[in-house]
Amino acid sequence: MTEQATITTTVNLLQDNIQVSAYLAEPKESGSYSGVVVLQEIFGINVHIREVTERIAKLGYVAIAPALFQRIAPGFETGYTPEDIETGRSYAMQTQASELLSDIQLAIDYLKNLPQVKKDGFGCIGFCFGGHVAYLAATLPDMKATASFYGAGITSRTPGGGAPTVTRTKEITGTLYAFFGAEDASIPGEQVDEIATELEKYKIPHRVFRYDGADHGFFCDHRASYNPKAAADAWEQVKQLFGQLN
Numbered sequence: 001m002t003e004q005a006t007i008t009t010t011v012n013l014l015q016d017n018i019q020v021s022a023y024l025a026e027p028k029e030s031g032s033y034s035g036v037v038v039l040q041e042i043f044g045i046n047v048h049i050r051e052v053t054e055r056i057a058k059l060g061y062v063a064i065a066p067a068l069f070q071r072i073a074p075g076f077e078t079g080y081t082p083e084d085i086e087t088g089r090s091y092a093m094q095t096q097a098s099e100l101l102s103d104i105q106l107a108i109d110y111l112k113n114l115p116q117v118k119k120d121g122f123g124c125i126g127f128c129f130g131g132h133v134a135y136l137a138a139t140l141p142d143m144k145a146t147a148s149f150y151g152a153g154i155t156s157r158t159p160g161g162g163a164p165t166v167t168r169t170k171e172i173t174g175t176l177y178a179f180f181g182a183e184d185a186s187i188p189g190e191q192v193d194e195i196a197t198e199l200e201k202y203k204i205p206h207r208v209f210r211y212d213g214a215d216h217g218f219f220c221d222h223r224a225s226y227n228p229k230a231a232a233d234a235w236e237q238v239k240q241l242f243g244q245l246n
Contacts, residue, residue, distance in 0.1 A: 025057035035111035039126030042088030096160035181214030
C-alpha cells in the first residue's frame with residue numbers, strides 16, 4: 001500500500017459553551033475517505049498521538065484526535081516521567097464518561113461536515129486511558145470499527161464512577177479489536193478473559209490479541225516498554241480492521 005501525502009492542522013470543535021481542541025490529519029489528495037477518531041493516553045495530544053493520527057491519515061483516512069482533557073487542562077501535553085504519569089492520572093480521574101462520549105461524538109460530527117469524509121461509519125483507536133475510552137466509544141451508533149489498546153480498568157470502573165465499562169459491552173454497535181500485553185501488570189489476564197467472555201456473550205464481532213513479552217504501552221515507540229514485534233503485528237491488525245470502513 002502506497003502511503004499518501006498528508007496535511008495536518010489543529011482545529012476547534014464547538015458545541016454550546018464547550019470548545020474542544022483537536023489534531024486533524026488528512027490525505028492531501030482530494031477524494032472520499034472514511035473518518036477515524038484517535039483517543040489519547042493520559043499524556044494528552046503529545047507527539048505519539050500526533051504521529052498515530054498522521055499514520056492513519058497516510059493509509060487514506062481522515063483522522064482526528066480530540067483533546068480529552070480539554071475541560072480540565074486545556075492544551076495539556078506531556079512526556080513519560082513518573083511525575084508526568086502522576087499528573088496525567090490525576091486528570092484522567094476527573095473525566096466523566098458522558099462528557100467523553102459527548103466530545104467524541106462532537107469529533108465525529110465535525111468529520112461528518114467535511115466534504116471529503118464518508119458519512120456511513122467511523123473508526124476509533126485508543127491507547128491506555130484512550131483504550132478504555134475507546135471501549136466506551138464503541139457503543140456510539142456511528143462507530144463501526146474500534147481498536148482498543150491496553151485499556152486498564154474496563155472491568156472494574158468507568159470514568160466518573162458507576163457500573164464498570166465492561167457492563168456496556170452489549171451496546172457495542174460494530175467490530176472491536178482489543179490489544180493487550182501479557183506482561184502488563186495493570187491488566188491481569190483474568191480481566192482480559194472477562195472482556196473476551198462479555199464480547200462472546202453478546203456476540204459482538206471481535207478479536208482479542210495478547211502479546212507474549214509485551215508490557216503496557218508496547219505500541220508507543222517513545223516509551224521504554226515499546227515492543228517492535230508486538231507493535232508491528234498490532235498495526236497490521238488495525239489496518240485490517242479499518243479496512244472494513246472502506
